[in-house]
Amino acid sequence: MNAAGRQVSKSNPALHHQRQYSDDAINVLSGRWAHPSNHSHDFGSRASRGMQRSFNDLGSADALTPQSRTRSSSMRKNADEMFLPSHYSPGLLDLHAFDTELLPETTHRKILDELEPFFAASMLPNKPGGASDNNLLKSFSVDKERTNNVAKIKVVVRKRPLNKKEMTKKEEDIITIERMSNSLTVHEKKYKVDLAEYIEKHEFVFDAVLNEGVSNDEVYSESVEHIVPLIFNRTKATCFAYGQTGSGKTYTMQPLPLKASEDILRLVHHVYRNQGFQLFVSFFEIYGGKLYDLLNERKKLFMREGGKQQVCIVGLQEYRVSHVDTIKELIERGTATRSTGTTGANEESSRSHAILQLCVKRLVDSSETKPARLVGKLSFIDLAGSERGADTTDNDKQTRMEGAEINKSLLALKECIRALDNDQGHIPFRGSKLTEVLRDSFVGDSRTVMISCISPSSGSCEHTLNTLRYADRVKSLSKGNSTRRDPLYSTSNLRESTASLLSSSVPMEQSLEDNRTYLPNDKNRFGWSMQNVREGTPPLNVERIPSNRAVITLPHHKSQPSFQDDIGYPEQQYELEKSSWMNNKITETRQVPGFVNQKKTRRDIHDFETDSPSADDLDALLKEEENLVTAHRRQVEQTIDIVREEMNLLVEADQPGSHLDDYILKLNVILSQKATSIFQLQTQLAQFQKRLDEYNVLVAPSSN
Numbered sequence: 001m002n003a004a005g006r007q008v009s010k011s012n013p014a015l016h017h018q019r020q021y022s023d024d025a026i027n028v029l030s031g032r033w034a035h036p037s038n039h040s041h042d043f044g045s046r047a048s049r050g051m052q053r054s055f056n057d058l059g060s061a062d063a064l065t066p067q068s069r070t071r072s073s074s075m076r077k078n079a080d081e082m083f084l085p086s087h088y089s090p091g092l093l094d095l096h097a098f099d100t101e102l103l104p105e106t107t108h109r110k111i112l113d114e115l116e117p118f119f120a121a122s123m124l125p126n127k128p129g130g131a132s133d134n135n136l137l138k139s140f141s142v143d144k145e146r147t148n149n150v151a152k153i154k155v156v157v158r159k160r161p162l163n164k165k166e167m168t169k170k171e172e173d174i175i176t177i178e179r180m181s182n183s184l185t186v187h188e189k190k191y192k193v194d195l196a197e198y199i200e201k202h203e204f205v206f207d208a209v210l211n212e213g214v215s216n217d218e219v220y221s222e223s224v225e226h227i228v229p230l231i232f233n234r235t236k237a238t239c240f241a242y243g244q245t246g247s248g249k250t251y252t253m254q255p256l257p258l259k260a261s262e263d264i265l266r267l268v269h270h271v272y273r274n275q276g277f278q279l280f281v282s283f284f285e286i287y288g289g290k291l292y293d294l295l296n297e298r299k300k301l302f303m304r305e306g307g308k309q310q311v312c313i314v315g316l317q318e319y320r321v322s323h324v325d326t327i328k329e330l331i332e333r334g335t336a337t338r339s340t341g342t343t344g345a346n347e348e349s350s351r352s353h354a355i356l357q358l359c360v361k362r363l364v365d366s367s368e369t370k371p372a373r374l375v376g377k378l379s380f381i382d383l384a385g386s387e388r389g390a391d392t393t394d395n396d397k398q399t400r401m402e403g404a405e406i407n408k409s410l411l412a413l414k415e416c417i418r419a420l421d422n423d424q425g426h427i428p429f430r431g432s433k434l435t436e437v438l439r440d441s442f443v444g445d446s447r448t449v450m451i452s453c454i455s456p457s458s459g460s461c462e463h464t465l466n467t468l469r470y471a472d473r474v475k476s477l478s479k480g481n482s483t484r485r486d487p488l489y490s491t492s493n494l495r496e497s498t499a500s501l502l503s504s505s506v507p508m509e510q511s512l513e514d515n516r517t518y519l520p521n522d523k524n525r526f527g528w529s530m531q532n533v534r535e536g537t538p539p540l541n542v543e544r545i546p547s548n549r550a551v552i553t554l555p556h557h558k559s560q561p562s563f564q565d566d567i568g569y570p571e572q573q574y575e576l577e578k579s580s581w582m583n584n585k586i587t588e589t590r591q592v593p594g595f596v597n598q599k600k601t602r603r604d605i606h607d608f609e610t611d612s613p614s615a616d617d618l619d620a621l622l623k624e625e626e627n628l629v630t631a632h633r634r635q636v637e638q639t640i641d642i643v644r645e646e647m648n649l650l651v652e653a654d655q656p657g658s659h660l661d662d663y664i665l666k667l668n669v670i671l672s673q674k675a676t677s678i679f680q681l682q683t684q685l686a687q688f689q690k691r692l693d694e695y696n697v698l699v700a701p702s703s704n
């Protein structure tokens with residue numbers, strides 16, 4: 001048992017599964033409703049000082065070593081009352097259930113109204129050094145007005161600098177970032193058949209893109225700062241870092257909870273002073289599908305599902321904190337306890353998903369006889385590095401199996417995202433421990449911030465593209481983004497191959513406008529969502545408006561093996577598909593002029609179809625095309641299902657006597673077979689597109 005923890009259960013066996021608080025927490029719950037008077041500040045005077053006050057004087061009640069504290073009997077009484085079985089279902093620390101009885105909406109309205117003068121004062125011009133405070137207040141004010149309009153998912157990309165190893169290997173920085181337009185370009189070096197070198201540009205647009213010069217403070221203000229005030233308003237928010245091993249996830253995530261706690265405590269002690277808000281911290285990891293408490297000597301934890309399918313973690317230690325230094329110490333302690341290992345890319349690689357949670361609770365009465373209730377929660381998740389199977393071949397079995405487990409949970413995360421994307425009723429949260437924990441990050445009043453970390457080096461190009469495509473996929477979920485779910489935002493791959501084409505004819509801004517006009521929302525020219533290439537069936541009402549963008553995009557998306565990209569499996573198919581994208585791209589480029597020049601509207605098409613004697617031919621051609629695409633898609637779906645199944649087997653194969661190599665071999669055979677049939681279909685499709693092309697050339701004059 002570590003110095004900080006004391007399990008209430010020890011004094012009362014009947015309660016041994018109840019929520020465990022640290023002594024620190026119990027000490028602080030000493031009947032004080034308000035914070036000590038020496039910390040009182042009125043809103044106006046605080047704001048007029050530009051919120052310069054240091055945090056070090058905000059709280060004084062923390063202690064990380066409970067043994068050094070003594071408790072009065074009244075305090076004990078209060079604390080013990082908090083654990084009455086009648087208050088909680090036995091045995092469970094419920095992250096989202098029994099203590100999530102949230103404050104009534106009216107209370108929050110009232111709080112927000114009370115803050116009105118504070119907002120007014122805070123809208124003073126920014127001073128140097130006070131920017132962060134003002135940002136927080138601004139976001140508070142803005143959130144008050146537009147809580148419902150804030151995008152649920154924000155995707156930020158951070159590029160790290162080249163490290164020594166990469167520089168020694170003379171690897172180049174292949175990422176350029178344009179912060180103004182939030183765009184990022186990957187310059188991928190490729191070779192033609194005659195071995196001539198060329199650069200393929202892949203351009204992406206996200207909510208924010210941060211280059212290697214950006215400080216951790218800036219990362220915070222771009223990612224989490226704006227959601228901190230929301231957690232006082234019943235929101236559950238999650239910030240997670242994603243990226244290949246060694247890309248900077250831990251480096252990025254580590255400072256964020258600290259900064260967020262500073263802001264939370266600032267709000268607790270000033271904006272919400274005397275209102276009974278409290279901050280609690282817990283820190284645990286998911287390693288090999290199991291949960292461990294990082295603040296309680298890696299004690300094994302169990303996840304259970306409550307009556308209302310709410311997730312509960314048995315035995316998780318939670319600390320009440322009111323001083324930022326305490327949180328810092330807790331984070332350092334938890335981080336030191338975390339499982340790390342060595343991968344090819346990172347000597348100290350995180351082999352687990354680490355989850356640090358900041359819970360804002362509120363006492364329900366001033367006498368503190370009842371436990372505080374959860375108001376909102378902010379979770380920080382440092383995901384284990386994503387890596388391809390190929391990266392782990394040099395490693396031992398343990399590392400390989402860790403990799404498989406990590407990939408499994410990242411895959412499950414993707415599955416949930418995909419289901420949400422489709423507005424499916426059933427979200428497969430149970431796919432992994434990670435997604436079970438993340439469950440409430442995606443439903444209800446939640447906010448999610450994903451920070452994709454990327455390495456700039458040419459040697460990591462493939463990984464970087466995988467990470468960016470994953471991020472792109474997540475981005476497309478944003479409800480706040482729904483009006484922008486055109487290819488520009490939701491499927492940045494479009495810009496990957498079109499940028500140079502478009503910029504040669506029209507200015508970028510204008511061309512993007514054009515694209516919005518021509519292409520309805522997120523449909524490609526076959527009428528189904530670009531994000532759902534493997535799901536559902538194409539709607540009958542197929543949109544076939546010719547558009548420069550539409551022509552360029554289809555094959556890229558159709559064959560984009562996002563599943564494989566994300567999990568890194570399997571190399572063979574990946575290469576094969578990649579080459580077919582390139583084939584398709586050649587086809588696409590050939591098509592562009594015809595479509596761009598025609599610029600038909602839907603009306604034109606309609607007239608054309610009814611007037612032209614070739615309308616039947618066109619219908620037949622399009623039908624044929626549609627069938628081909630559907631067949632192709634089915635192949636891809638089947639492949640993915642098979643790979644997924646095999647992956648699960650692979651993960652479960654970590655048993656004595658299991659033949660891992662056999663599984664991998666089997667997997668490769670299946671993939672080669674599937675890849676061949678996909679390739680055949682794509683060849684057919686390419687031939688068909690050629691025919692369609694010829695047809696377009698033939699009919700073009702008659703439509704003028």
Ligand SMILES: Nc1ncnc2c1ncn2[C@@H]1O[C@H](COP(=O)(O)OP(=O)(O)OP(=O)(O)O)[C@@H](O)[C@H]1O
Pocket residue numbers: 159160161163212243244245246247248249250251252343346348349350351383384385386453
């Ligand atoms: N933005 C950055 N600026 C400077 N150094 C960085 C940056 N990002 C990462 N690094 C350095 O790169 C190395 C790897 O970073 P880090 O451990 O955060 O990677 P990771 O993505 O968490 O890896 P893993 O998934 O294997 O745990 C560390 O030495 C870290 O200090």
